[in-house]
Amino acid sequence: AQTVTQSQPEMSVQEAETVTLSCTYDTSESNYYLFWYKQPPSRQMILVIRQEAYKQQNATENRFSVNFQKAAKSFSLKISDSQLGDTAMYFCAFTESNTGKLIFGQGTTLQVKP
């Protein structure tokens, strides 16, 4: 079975500092996609970053970057220069390539403190 695990239920970080959220997954597929979504208090799911498994280069979107370790099946999210607006629940997810279904982790609630 394909699974995604986020082992940190809650985290906090001071404004302007850097924080890393962990994610591991398990799959037998060779080509797949990994995502980080954020869900702020409004509950709107927002795409943060996307990584294609066949690409070795780690994806980056402004202050957000990932550390993708395919052999270890690890996909962590680094948020640099944390801002108050980054306060949200963050979900790591993996796509089943044939169905397009997203397999979500349990989520990590991030609190950015002023």
Place this chain on the structure above:
Amino acid sequence: GAVVSQHPSWVICKSGTSVKIECRSLDFQATTMFWYRQFPKQSLMLMATSNEGSKATYEQGVEKDKFLINHASLTLSTLTVTSAHPEDSSFYICSARDLRGGKSTDTQYFGPGTRLTVL
């Protein structure tokens, strides 16, 4: 970008009535949409996959006669909660699969969600 709308954003209904929730992809066509249910502070639970022009595929344990899904066009999927009961109260979220760039851009974009309260 890719924008997905959902309507209504919240609804209150009486037990035994039916409620319809609409999900629209506003700037792209989506042959596949997904419906999720989310309880407070929990992850999203996939209910069903909505396929344009064909029957929806339901996840194990989801009652297809209770949660009716219709994907009548490439931009609209609807979820109807039939004979709603208080235990159906939840936050329902839809997403649309963006394949405009083919598999290399395969990404789901989400609607803002619908909060359903059944009295």
